[in-house]
Amino acid sequence: MAKATGFKTPKGTRDVGPPDSARWQALISAFEREAQLANYGLLHTPIFEDIGVFQRIGEGTDVVQKQMWDFLDKGDRRMVLRPENTASVCRSFVQQRPIVPWKIWYQGPFFRYEEPQAGRQRQFNQLGIEVLGSSDADIDVEAIALGSRFLERIGLKRVLLLINSMGDVETRLKYAQAVQDYLRANLGDIDREDHEKIEAHPLRVLDSKRPNTRKVTAEAPRVEQFLSVEAGAHFDRVQAGLGSLGISFAIEPRLVRGLDYYTHTLFEYQSSALDTAQNALGGGGRYNGLVEELGGPDTPGIGFAMGVERILLACDAEQAFVPPDTAPVVWIIDVTDGSSARDLTHELRSTGVSADRSFDHRSMRSQMKAADRSGAAWAIIVGDQEVASGVVTLRNLRESDDQKTIERSQVVAYLVEVLSQR
Template sequence: MKFQTSTKLQIPRGTDDIMPGEVEQWQWIEQKAREICSLYDYHEIRTPMFEHTELFQRGVGEATDIVEKEMYTFTDRGNRQISLRPEGTAGVVRSFVEKKVFGQPQPTKWYYMGPMFRYENPQAGRRRQFHQFGVEAFGSPDPLLDAEVIALGMHYFQALGLKDVRVEVNTLGDVESRLQYREKLIAYFEKHIDELSAEAKSRLYKNPLRILDSKDERTKEIAAGAPSLHDHLNDDSRKHFDTVLRALDLLGVPYVVNHRLVRGLDYYTHTAFEYTVDIPGAQAGSIGGGGRYNGLIEQFGGPSMPGVGFGIGLERVLLALGAQQVETPSKAGLDCYLITMGEEAKLVGMKVLQTMRQAGLRAERDYLDRKMKAQFKAADRLQAKTVAILGEDELKQNQINVKQLATGEQVTIALDELVAYIKQLP
């Protein structure tokens, strides 16, 4: 394949370069996630960025926007249908089943972080390559675990300093309740079938609950009058949801019950929830969500075993932090910038630099043979705490000059005392 040299190479639409200065913010929100998960005894799992397409068709649901419109799918050299992961849960559940972790003492509590891929219309906080932090807890049907998962997400937002995050919560009932409700929904929407969008019509007999999540204005108006699932819950489903709400009350988690919340995935049963916060300029205020999925493990070939989890969009978290002007870490400055004068000092300076780095100090030097004035400017730009100057005269005396840039104070010390001197500075 030949490339024209005049062709300008650009980043694919819907993706971003995360540059130095921004990366530090990402590292910070990722580290906060790890810290919070550790408090709740969740352990990290890393799954492949691509899986067999069938995994998502079976797990996420064939009648979802993700599978129908948004997946990046291709045929590999072995003629296998492969998709870049559009979400994290399916791969984590696949691993849980494939590695037979269900045979170990339960519950199993995992978390993950990494890039996901969906062919969407790029906008603020919504990219074609985006990043999620998610947790999954397997092996317990206890509604208090639902409440713990929801509270963990809120704890994470609080640790970041994000304010006014709300939880919208709903119940989708168990399989029995869903089946009864499904028939009621189909009967209702059949009366309005000529007014429904083409997409809603295609979902009517596959998964009518998805019509409740329609973005088409007329379909939304019709869906507003649909029967409520809450009127068709059996006793077990109602008790499960009531316990979740009581636990959230006890934990002080602010929530509202949204009877129309169904989420965009087919695998949810019982609890479904969404974290929302006002983000100026973003299309919607959702920054994450999740729910319980009691049939997914069995659907993937494992035993009948429940699960619950969430996924949080990290781009949207950063957008919300920026909107609230929450101070996040920026690029760290240097402990020392080393200036050398003369060929021998320049060579010895490499050892001095390495000694500082091995002692845990952030240190840098000039590699462009610039004048001393330009090197001081470089030290300022790199936010160096000190500048160490090593010339031929200092080298003969086994000494080095050190200047604190904040105060202007300068001292001459023995070369082997440099690390200890810098480390004791405030």
């Protein structure tokens, strides 16, 4: 417990240190590899932006209405810590005007000012991709497949892929009207807490978790009946593509997602291994109006974001993606004046062998304990006898207790040789 005068991480934030940080890095690397395999480039955007960038994602959304972590800078500009990345990427696209299709991936911290709970932090990390400049349904397939492949490759098995379509803007408007009419007609059977949403955001009532509302929405009109010919063809092509790639999915007519910019394809990856309220590992969809909203040309886009913390929670639940081994290969035990430890660690590191040592002239027992605890495979022991004879003692700490005497001048080359044979 922190002292009265001590500081702690701010509410809804946490430190991530060893060994968790190594696992976290490995997860990012796994995603980076997946992105590179599909020729996506890395885009870093600022962690804060003008508040207007994010207001474009929908005035009626919770993200904009109550979760924006905004502040005035010293020039009286209204800034906001980014709550998501799609709007930033579109802002960047408008500013840079890269050639299309622009395929980028990203990773980093995001911020939403809300009450923390399981799988929900005020600062959290997302990784994801965006593609701007193509309305080809095969890009939808590529994006969805990339996410599925990533989750599969890190060892998650209990993942459900849900998809839906919102159609184009006209479809969406007509469908929203139909849903609203239907909900109004069944007002009495809908949980009271959802009544307000019926008027403000009828589509969002569809993913309400309240039992009475769910009974009503199960029978709600389906979007298929409202899809234009083009929108229907697009959705058909996406489904056929996923089928061709052998990716299993379920159509979820009530999947609407909370951001207003989505059109056409919507998708979400859910973990059935998590029994918390937040079981969505990630989600995304197509947004064909957002670039224009931000002052650019009419440009289609699609992408998804996944929550790093949630993925790791799911990995814990499935006992997948174990932390990588970060132990040094060699530990130097020097019971003379420490000079050998100083020089040998440097030599080993220079040849690419990880090595560490104790400091502060600890006892041999203490140094051996430290070597054991570190997980090192080898110990190099240097005492007065060794120094006098120009040798060191090389001890195997893992497979056996074998140890042997070896020339001081040979030991580094010897270890490099032994390690190369693995």
